[in-house]
Amino acid sequence: MFRCKQFVVNQTNCAMKVNTDSMILGSWAKPNQGAHILDIGTGTGILALMMAQQSIPSAKITAIDIDKGAALQASANVAASPWPTKITVQHTKLSDLAADNAFDFIVSNPPYFEQVKGDSHAYQLQSEIREHARQTVSLTPVNLLSFVAETLTRTGEFYCLYPFARENEIIDMAAELGLFTNRILRVQHDDQRGPYVTVFCMSKQQNQNQNHKHRDIEHLAIRDEAGDYSSRFKALCREFYLRF
Secondary structure: OEEEOOOEEOOOOOOOOOOHHHHHHHHHOOOOOOOEEEEEOOOOOHHHHHHHHHOOOOOEEEEEEOOHHHHHHHHHHHHOOOOOOOEEEEEOOHHHOOOOOOEEEEEEOOOOEOOOOOOOHHHHHOOHHHHHHHEOOOOOHHHHHHHHHHHEEEEEEEEEEEEHHHHHHHHHHHHHOOOEEEEEEEEEOOOOOOOOEEEEEEEOOOOOOOOOOOOEEEEEEOEOOOOOEOHHHHHHHOOOEOOO
């Protein structure tokens, strides 16, 4: 059970539990006036619930997952939340979502571990469900970005995260599909180590005077020198974490 300030997430039946990356993504992503919101690969429903807390009262949120167990778990978490009618959970593939949908805000914590080539004891121990949840074979970056390019409204925003090592690749891939990366957040465990993941904010409109070298770049260290949560991390996630 993962408890936030305004809702509780039961994750017993989900392969992928709530983690720090999801909390950072959901805290940094601001739906603002978004009325039609989509959470791709909802898992426990954590991001959909975070968007429900932050969005306007009239917003409608669609949360999808390819795994039936995750969709059932997310549905139960939504039903027990303060927003049971604001969020609709669907057990469906992204490719099966109605093509005529249009969203002005999309968020996704996509799978990003490539399948390991050759023998790997760690991967052999993974369940098929966990592989679906974390490996890019179930939802490749190009498939995700292509869907976003087709369904995001002209003024909408898309938030996602990928390993820092793929930052330039993701930015270039998005640009080829007509999506501009206007802001990025580089996340590191502490100031002694480099970034391990990048959070992206994309849209179909490029910020004025923005280019590859001058986009809005932010940095976040999760821990401070003493090993405690940093003040920046606390400020970012304060709306959700009970301990903050």
